[in-house]
Amino acid sequence: MADNIGAKVMQGGESAGQFDAACNQVRQRTGARCAAVIVIDGDAGSGYSVVGPLDAQVLLPDILQQIAVTLRGQLTKNLQ
Template sequence: MTENVESKVMRRELAGLFDAACNRVREVRQARCVADEEAGSRYSVVGPFEAQIVLPNILQQMADTLRGQLAKNLQ
């Protein structure tokens, strides 16, 4: 039981450090939000909600553009 509580506290502390680091990167780079790949296929995004809400569309547009560029290069 103690290990479980300690593990939760540790994860919460690490999440707080991650948020602080991401916020610092956002400030220094003047970015709207910062994304970080976690182990596996999970991602964390730190930034204002209005920036996060448009992120899927932006990423889809980037993916479409990259696919088009790759298709041209493969011909």
């Protein structure tokens, strides 16, 4: 599987408010301490938002790493 990513997802930009609103909504509806939303090629572009206390946000890099490893394995199986 290629390591290059076609879509660029960046924090901020013109659509940051929309991503923050979506992330806040996810957090509230799930009762979570922290939520992250990643948007790729949405109507308002691509970006991400993380909402929650810093002590919960510091867990995200490791969680995202685990998700990446799992997803790469699933995609590799599906692409064979």
